[in-house]
Amino acid sequence: MNVSEAIESRRAVKAFDANHKMTDAEIERLLGLAMLSPTAFNIQNWRFVLPTDPALRRQIREVAWNQAQVTDASLLVILTADLKAWEKEPSRYWRLAAQPVRDFMVPAIDQYYRGRDTVQRDEAMRSCGIAAQSLMLSAKEMGYDTCPMDGFDFDAVAKLINLPADHAIAMFVAVGKGTQAPYPRSGPLALDEVVIRDRF
Secondary structure: OOOOHHHHHHOOOOOOOOOOOOOOOHHHHHHHHHHHOOHHHHHOEEEEEOOOOOOHHHHHHHHOOOOOHHHOOOOOEEEEEEHHHHHHOOHHOOOOHHHHHHHHHHHHHHHHOOOOHHHHHHHHHHHHHHHHHHHHHHEEEEEEEEEEOOOOOOHHHHHHHHOOOEHHHEEEEEOOOOOOOOOOOOOOOOOHOOOOOOOO
C-alpha cells in the first residue's frame, strides 16, 4: 500500500474483533515506525503506554465513556509525552551527530525550552500528534484499522497508569481488526475554504 492509499483509506473505526491478537513482532514494528516521527530538536519526547492487563483496560474503558474500542481493539496506545525530556541528558539525542552539530544543538535545546512551560506542553502535543498519524498510517499498511481518541477522563487515566507528574497525556490510538465498515465521509470541507494563500 502506498502512502496516498493509506491516507485515503484510513478511517476512525469503532468496532473491533476482540478476539484478534497482534503478534509481538507486529507491535514492535508498528511502534518502531512511530518512533521515526519527527520531534523538535530530536528530543523524542513521546512515551507510548500499552495497557495489556485486561482489568486495567476495563478500568480505562469505564472512564472513556464506555467506548468498546478501548477493550476490544488488539492494541491500545496511550500517547503521552515527557514534558521535561529536553533536560534529561539532552546530549543523547545527538550522540551520533558530528561534533560541531552536537556543540550547537545541545545548548540550543536548553535555550529553547528552559522556563517556557507552554512551549514544552505545545511541543509535546505536536510530537504526539505526529506520532499518532504515523501509527495510524503504518497500521493501515499492516492491514489494521485504528481509532484516534480523546473521549476520556484525562485525569482518571493518568491515575490508572501512574502517569509521572512531568508527563502529559495527548490521546489514545486503538489498533485492531475492524468488524464494521466506517460510515461514508460525512462532510469534508471544500479545499478553497481551508487553504489560504498568503494571508487571511
